[in-house]
Amino acid sequence: MASFTLQGIPVSRGIAIGRAHLLHPAALEVQHYLVGQEQVEAEVQRLQKALAEAERELQKIWSDLPTDAPSELGAFLDVHSLFLSDPMLAQAPLEIIRTRHYNAEWALVTQIDVLLAQFDEIEDEYLRERKADIAQVADRILKLLTGTANTLPKHAGVDELNAHMIVVARDISPADMMQFQDSAFVGFVTDEGGHSAHTAIVSRSLGIPAVVGMGNASHLIKQDDWLIIDSVAGVVIVAPPQIVLDEYRAKLADLQKFRKKLAKLKKTSAVTKDGTPISLLANIELPEHAVAANEVGAAGVGLFRSEFLFMGRNGVLPTEEEQFEAYKTSVAAMKGRPVTIRTLDVGADKPLDEADNQTLNPALGLRAIRYCLAEPQLFLTQLRAILRASAFGPVQILIPMLSHGFEIDQTLGMIEQAKHQLALQNIAFDANIKIGAMIEIPAAVLSLPMFVKKLDFLSIGTNDLIQYTLAIDRADYAVAHLYDDVHPAILQLLDMTVKAANKADIPVSICGGMAGDIRLTRLLLGMGFRALSMPPAQLLEIKQEVMNIDLMELNAPIKKILRSYDSEVIEEGIRHLKTL
Structure with a gap:
């Protein structure tokens, strides 16, 4: 067949070469494993x-x-x-x-x-x-x-001969994507989705190249077609000629050599040229992902997305014991480095089960902390499990989607109630555990004096902050082109947050997609951020960038960027930062 190229949205940097495996909606209803x-x-x-x-x-x-x-x-x-x-x-x-x-x-x-x-x-x-x-x-x-x-193991092994397959689908839910993490798939191509949809986030966490928002790729690509994913350029080459295949195989080999060189930085401290230490943390979805965090020398876990313990279970929620073991395993794996566990964040593109996602506008509905406060027993169960895990190493609790003072008060009250219940049972926990807020709603930024007064730390979820500020559904590929992580309004909100945290002398980090985007590393450090949390697969490349930065050189150009409301001036300023 004739070769052709499809353009989409790159969401996980890298190159993948393999044969297409089409997943139609019905196919996702059954397990896939080798x-x-x-x-x-x-x-x-x-x-x-x-x-x-x-x-x-x-x-x-x-x-x-x-x-x-x-x-x-x-x-x-x-x-x-x-x-x-x-x-x-x-x-x-x-x-x-x-x-x-x-x-x-x-x-x-x-x-x-x-x-x-x-x-x-x-x-x-x-x-x-x-x-x-x-x-x-x-x-x-x-x-x-x-x-x-269901009596069989989910992943029963990998055959090297079948180790190059690329998933092509209309869309893949985060829960469905998680089942491929130990399989032989090397890339994902979807018709729908945007840069910051949770499907994209998971692909980055797995370190698997992906291009989303391709419109009708699942109709144009045939089963077993040879594909090349270039998720830096955001293209998928279908049925490439041999000369192009050879060219990309050479690029892939070079990329693998580069990653081997990066691996040598595992034990090197993330310190800028001028001697400023930077904390590079890992985002994880499941306890076993802590292994990947260790392999790249992460300073800790900046975001444990606990909702993945709850998803795809057909309405059967994990017990307190099951959650405790998962959190404890992660804490033990990090060997004394901090683990920040975000409480259940479901809704929008992360329903517990697909049948639950019936809200007209789930991104603005009962989700995250709103859901947890509406389900106090579920929330208390999770809080007790997290608190119990805190007895085995440094743990922080991160609360998503806070926007009101009464939500903060109710949450802190629930945490105290969970502590009281454990104390009555003589179960150990860290009585001084740190509680933080995810800053992901513009109202939270505009209410920062209230947040810094009541909480111990802040963590900016840039994906949702961009979604809510720009009124873009990040799971809707039809408006994905409007997603702009360096929109002047976003930069102003980030600047306000880091200044408020510094003034209150409390830690602030970024755990959203911007933290793992090497294009923005100099911008974020120049703005004053000293802690970035990202998928383990991106950490070493970011560390190398950090080590090449002199923060003093960034002051003047950063001020110029923040003074501008012209997107072209901002983009040119970010490109200029790379030359310093």
């Missing part, structure tokens, strides 16, 4: 068993038909039975398991997608309509499979 060589035949037998059981179900339905049943019913069952015995359905998925090491559900959905696409090409209307029968047969088999699928 099985080890020793498990392949067991997975084949599991699918064969489901196929046989589906055939037995059809035969039973046939035998139970009343004598006066319409003849069409029997014909309907015959068609379904024929599909079940067709090699394209009965054998092809088995070969996918054997060659690609897909789990049974994934193999079946992959083959069904191929068959449905073939039926779409049929000119005869009657035959074309038979695709509905295939979908129904597939649904019957999947229901039988998923009755036992």
Whole structure:
């Protein structure tokens, strides 16, 4: 096929080369994982068993038909039975398991997608309509499979031969994306999404190149097409010619060499040329991500997004013990370095379950601290778990989306209540645990005197701050082009926050996407920020940049940038900072 290029929004820097794996909405309803060589035949037998059981179900339905049943019913069952015995359905998925090491559900959905696409090409209307029968047969088999699928490990191993696959989908929820973290996928391409949607945030956390907001990529890209993701330029090259493939393979090799050099900075202190220490922290979603934070020498965890412990559980909330073990594991992994745990932040593009996301405008609805205060038992359970973990190392509690004084007071009251409950049970915790606010609503910036009076530290969530200031739904790719992290209003809000924190002598950090954007490192440090929290995959490159900065040289150009309300002047000023 002819090569072509698609333009989108780059959300995670890097290059990925691999074959396309299309995930249609129905495909996301089943688990996707690779099985080890020793498990392949067991997975084949599991699918064969489901196929046989589906055939037995059809035969039973046939035998139970009343004598006066319409003849069409029997014909309907015959068609379904024929599909079940067709090699394209009965054998092809088995070969996918054997060659690609897909789990049974994934193999079946992959083959069904191929068959449905073939039926779409049929000119005869009657035959074309038979695709509905295939979908129904597939649904019957999947229901039988998923009755036992949850007894298998989510990720059963990676086969090196299948280690280069790129997910292509209309959209991928953060919970769905998390299931790919230990798999063989090397990149993500989605039709929807923006730079700061949580899907983008997760891809950056995983260090996986991704381009989002591509419009109709999932319709233009075919299964198994060769793809190149250049998530620096924000392009996806489909079916690249050999010369382009070779060029990008060379670029990828150079990038891997560069990352190996960066790894040598792991134990080097993040100090500017003029001797100013900078705290580079890691953002994590799950306890196991603390390992990645350690591998890059993070000064601590600046943001533990606890909501990922709650998501994709079909309404079954994690218990206090389960949460405690997760937080304790993270604290222990950081070996005395601080761990800042953000309390449950759900809503907007992070519903606990997809069915929960029914609010007309969830970004402005019952989310984050509003949700927690409306569900006091859920909130108290989480607070007790966090407090218990604080007995095993330095922990801070970060409260998202605060905007009112009474919200701060209610939150502090709930924390005191959780402490009292633990004290009555003689359970250890840090009685002096630090409590901080995420600054992500313009009202919070304009009320900073109240915040610094009542709380111990501030952490700016730039993604939501930009969303709420510019009135942009960051999950809506239709307005993603309006997202501007250096809009003059955003820079003014950042400047106000860092000055208010310094005046009150309390710590302030940035944990949003701007913190991990190397283009903005000099700008943020020049403005006075001394703590940045980012995905572990970005930390070493930021550290190298920090070590090349002389803060004294930034004073005059930073003042010029902050005085301007002209976007071109601001952009030119940021480019000039890179030359200093």
